[in-house]
Amino acid sequence: MIIVVKALILCGIIIAAYTTLECISFFSLHRDVITSFEGKKKMILYASFGLYIATCLFFVVAMFISRDNILSGIVVIILALILFLFTNWLFVVITNVKSKTKEIAESLIGMIEARDTNLDGHSIHVMEIAMLIYDYLPYKYKKTIQCENLRYASLFLDVGKLGIPSKVLNKPGKLESGEWDLIKKHTAIGVQVLKQIHSFDNISDWILYHHERIDGNGYYGLKGDEIPLASRIIAVADTYSAIVMVRSYKPSRSYDDAIGSLKIAAGSQLDKEIVRIFCSIPREKVEGCTRSVKDKMALFLANDFREDNL
Numbered sequence: 417m418i419i420v421v422k423a424l425i426l427c428g429i430i431i432a433a434y435t436t437l438e439c440i441s442f443f444s445l446h447r448d449v450i451t452s453f454e455g456k457k458k459m460i461l462y463a464s465f466g467l468y469i470a471t472c473l474f475f476v477v478a479m480f481i482s483r484d485n486i487l488s489g490i491v492v493i494i495l496a497l498i499l500f501l502f503t504n505w506l507f508v509v510i511t512n513v514k515s516k517t518k519e520i521a522e523s524l525i526g527m528i529e530a531r532d533t534n535l536d537g538h539s540i541h542v543m544e545i546a547m548l549i550y551d552y553l554p555y556k557y558k559k560t561i562q563c564e565n566l567r568y569a570s571l572f573l574d575v576g577k578l579g580i581p582s583k584v585l586n587k588p589g590k591l592e593s594g595e596w597d598l599i600k601k602h603t604a605i606g607v608q609v610l611k612q613i614h615s616f617d618n619i620s621d622w623i624l625y626h627h628e629r630i631d632g633n634g635y636y637g638l639k640g641d642e643i644p645l646a647s648r649i650i651a652v653a654d655t656y657s658a659i660v661m662v663r664s665y666k667p668s669r670s671y672d673d674a675i676g677s678l679k680i681a682a683g684s685q686l687d688k689e690i691v692r693i694f695c696s697i698p699r700e701k702v703e704g705c706t707r708s709v710k711d712k713m714a715l716f717l718a719n720d721f722r723e724d725n726l
Contacts, residue, residue, distance in 0.1 A: 424489030425479040428496035432475055435500045436468040442507055448564035450514050452615035471499065518567070522712070525571055528578070530716035534586050534663050537713040539574050541661065544705040545653035545694075546570035552693050553649075561646050569622040570650045576606025576623075600635050603627060622646040626654060631684045648687040652678065652694050655686060660706060671703055 443451070443461065475492050522540055529535035550558070550566055577585060580602050584595045591599065603624050610616045610623070625638055625647040632639030643651075659674040669677075675695055682691040694702075 421486055421489040422479055424486075425475060425492045428489075428492035429472060429475045429479065431493075431496035431500050432468070432472045435496070435503050436465075436472055439468055439503050440465060446510070446514075446564075448562045449568050449613075449615045449619060450517055450564060451510060452618070468499070471495070514564070521568065521571060525575075526712060526716050530713060532582070532586075535574070535577075536661065537709045538657055538661060539571055540712060541657040541705065541709040542573060542650065542653045543567055543571040544709060545656055545702070546649055548697060548701060548705060549649050549653060549690065549694055552697055554693075557645060561649075565619050566622075566646050566649065568616070569619040569626075569646055570653060572606060572610060572616075573623055573626050573650055573654065574602065574606065575609055576602035576604065578609070579605040600627075603635060619646070622650065626650040629685045630687055643687075648690050652686050652690045655681065656694070656702075671699060 475496070478488060478492055522543075525539050526537060529537055529539060546566055547563070547570075550561070550563055553561075580598055584591070584598050587595065603626065607620045607624050610620065622644050625634075625636060625643055628634035628636060628638045628643040628647060628651070630640055630643070630648075634643075656674050656678060659669050659677055660671065662668045678686060678691050678694065682688040
């Protein structure tokens with residue numbers, strides 16, 4: 417009997433220890449702008465980890481003090497299973513919330529950009545391309561960037577353009593000095609708009625510096641590695657999207673034209689290594705992003721509500 421009791425408790429310890437490691441791993445890998453833990457939330461999270469560890473220790477103690485009481489073994493295994501099921505249910509809930517949040521964010525940006533033929537899904541396209549680049553990044557780069565943080569930084573890269581007059585944004589000719597100064601303010605405006613979302617503080621610099629140039633001739637004069645890696649990724653995605661998408665003042669250009677332009681800009685405007693990685697991605701995957709964005713935007717344009725059609 418004592419062997420059965422200890423076997424049950426040992427199984428409980430294994431399940432509880434696995435659940436504890438699973439929990440720590442999950443929250444370590446999902447520390448992003450959506451599941452961020454600061455202040456009291458962070459304390460609660462650490463307290464929860466402590467409770468998981470204390471449960472494991474309690475089971476270990478129970479193993480040594482239990483003799484032939486089968487009930488103690490059953491209680492331990494039931495508690496361990498409850499802990500395991502609850503934890504995995506929590507993971508499912510958090511994952512679903514993150515998925516819905518992403519869908520809502522994309523829908524809001526899509527609705528805003530659907531009203532302007534010069535945007536028309538540009539931010540969603542940049543996000544799709546940035547995510548594609550992320551998939552092909554070497555591990556040494558990936559470990560410095562959280563995937564979901566890059567997703568939201570690239571999706572909200574141009575939210576600051578809401579503060580720029582449309583007559584300036586859509587001007588077909590050359591911009592005057594004052595107009596160009598206004599355009600350059602959109603990154604700072606974007607950061608200011610998102611400032612109310614405190615968890616976005618971690619990605620505000622990525623948005624602020626996505627127009628920096630490797631040679632230092634960007635908006636703020638940062639150059640080379642001074643520019644955040646995520647900003648350099650977004651810059652490549654933004655440049656590619658701007659080339660292949662239609663604008664009122666220019667037609668779209670082909671994938672080949674865009675790749676050629678990126679290679680020319682590599683080392684001066686754009687990060688040479690990120691451009692090389694992007695150019696290594698199969699063409700069908702890159703063009704698939706463009707088709708995906710067009711399909712998404714078609715849903716917003718089913719009932720055309722653009723100002724020039726009202």
